[in-house]
Amino acid sequence: MKTLHTNTAGPNSAKASRVRWGILAMLFLITTINYADRATISIAGPEIKKLLGLSPVQMGFVFSAFAWSYVLAQLPGGWLLDKFGSKITYFFSIFLWSVFTMLMGTVGFFTGAAAVALLFTLRLLVGAAEAPSFPGNSRITSAWFPTQERGTAAAIFNSAQYFATVLFAPLMGWLVHTYGWQSVFYVMGGLGIVMAFVWQKTIYGPKDHPRINAAEMDYIEKGGALVDLESRQPVAAAPKLDTWPIIKQLLGNRMLLGVYIGQYCITTLTYFFLTWFPVYLVTERHMTILKAGFIAALPAVAGFLGGILGGFVSDRMLKAGYSLSAARKTPIVCGMLLAMTMIVCNYVTADWLVVAMMSLAFFGKGIGALGWAVVSDTSPKEAGGLSGGLFNTFGNTAGITTPIAIGYILQATGSFAGALVFVGANAAVAIFCYLVIVGEIKRVEFKHGPAARKADAPVAFNTAASK
Incomplete structure (x- = not known):
């Protein structure tokens, strides 16, 4: 069902500056580095596995180390963003994850259990340092982009995960082939340190940016951008939030819970691609690591194009008058249906068909x-x-x-067939979440006083702030 949306652009919008797109370009570049650093372990993985004599299950635990700390640090990272703002929190995030990535190159100076322990520990540190990155991206796009451009903005920075593979997988494969696996960590860590200082010089909130003009500020604010979110000046009467009650009530909101569970399922596809996919190409499809680095870039190109298309279609649907729910859910559901096609790889033998099916799956993702x-x-x-x-x-x-699940599947079956079914099934569950659990997509607002205690309140927070 269509609902009409009012065009919030004023008469001066044609003369508005376009600073927000420069901010988005920086988010894209930083997120590209972010995902390239996550993927270093998968490109170097076959050589590290051989060097340290790791089993598939052990390698699965090494691959998972990043996510253990990344997950545990999410809520502290979100608190830091809300407390200190995205600019300074994100700067330290970029700098630290890059230092820890660089130090991973030193694992080669150790042997046996010491090498495995150091590798696992450094991946834990990279994960903890990267924790504020995507919540920071979300905060910055909320501050800079009106609702009808936010789908495109989020799709662009999110598509950096594929661009990272397009740009860096061939480079990292070449580095491993030419200079050894350690060089991947030195090069990517050094690049990240440089970009941390570039970030510090280029990122501002809308009200603090030296180049934004009044027309652009008026356009984004009237369109729903939260322009005070990243301001150096504190928002008047900002509430003191009780963290754990808020978390409890966020989880009690059916719409948000469905979105959260859906994201778990969608991210399963991401981590297959970031961890086991190059190993799949080398061990199951018998490619060299150099060839696998280049081949892995092809599905990534498809994923990048799909990411841009998904955001564009979603925002075009909004501008055409479709509801926010329809505009967001339609690309998600259609994309997950396409992602499930990776299971077809279990039934084909030609390498070009495998690459084509994986490309279609990641286009959908x-x-x-x-x-x-x-x-x-x-x-x-x-x-x-x-x-x-x-x-x-x-x-x-x-x-x-x-x-870890894929590691156990491989150890039990000796094949990736069950692993691809496992990943495809998660895409199906994501569809169920958005079609059945989420319901109408709308902003959750604080409720106060007697209204907060009403049974029909969408979410209630114990705070004295006004809306």
Whole structure:
């Protein structure tokens, strides 16, 4: 059912600056580095596995190390974002994860259990340091983008996960082949340190940016951007939030819970791609690590294009008058249906067909990766960091379960066939979440006083703040 939306652009919107797109470009670049650093272990994985003599289950635990700390640090990361803002919190996040990535190159100086322990510990540290990144992306897009552009904005920064593979998987494969696996960590860690200082010089909130003009500010604010969210000046009468009661009540909201569980399922596909996919190409399809690095880039190109298309279609549907629920759910459901086609790889032998099916699956995964747009649309503005952190906690729990589950499947069966079914089944559950559990997509608002105690209140927070 269509609902009409009012065009919030004023008469001066044609003369408005476009600073927000420069901010989005920086989010895209940083997220590309973010995902490239996550993927270093998968590219170097076959060589590390051989060097340290690890079993599939042991390798699964090494692959999962990042996600253990990443998940545990989500809520503290969200609290830091809400407390100190995205600019400074994100700077330290980028700098620290890059330092820890660089240090992973030193694992080669150790042997046996010491090497495995150091590798696992450094991956834990990378995960903890990266925790504020995606909640930070969500906060910044909420502050800079009106509702009718937020799907495109979220799709663009989220599609960086595929662009990272397109750009860096061939490079990292070449580095491993030419200079050894350690070089991957040195190069990517050094690049991240440089980008941390670039971030510090380029990121501002809308009210603090030196180049935004009044027309752009008016356009984004009237369109629903939370322009005070990243301001250096504190918002008047900002409430003191009780963290655990808020978390409890966020989890008690059926819509948000459905979104969170759906993100877990969608992120299962991401972590298969980030961890076991290059190993699948090398061991199941008998490719060299150099060839696997280049082949892995092809599904990533499809995922990148799908990600951009999903956001574009969602925002076009909004502008055409469709409801927010229809505009967000349609690409997600269609994308997950396409993602399930990866199971077909179990029934084909030609490498080109495998690459084609994986490309179609990740094209679909890209189309359906609108979860961060939904979080920006729905999170209470007073607790956007916490809501984003909770969303990312659910999502990246898949980073723990997926590598380990696939490791056990491989050890039990000696084949990736069951692993592909496992990943495809998660896409089906994501469809169920959005069609059955989520319901209408709308922003959760604080309720106060007697209204907060009404049974029909969508979510109630114990706070004295006004809406």
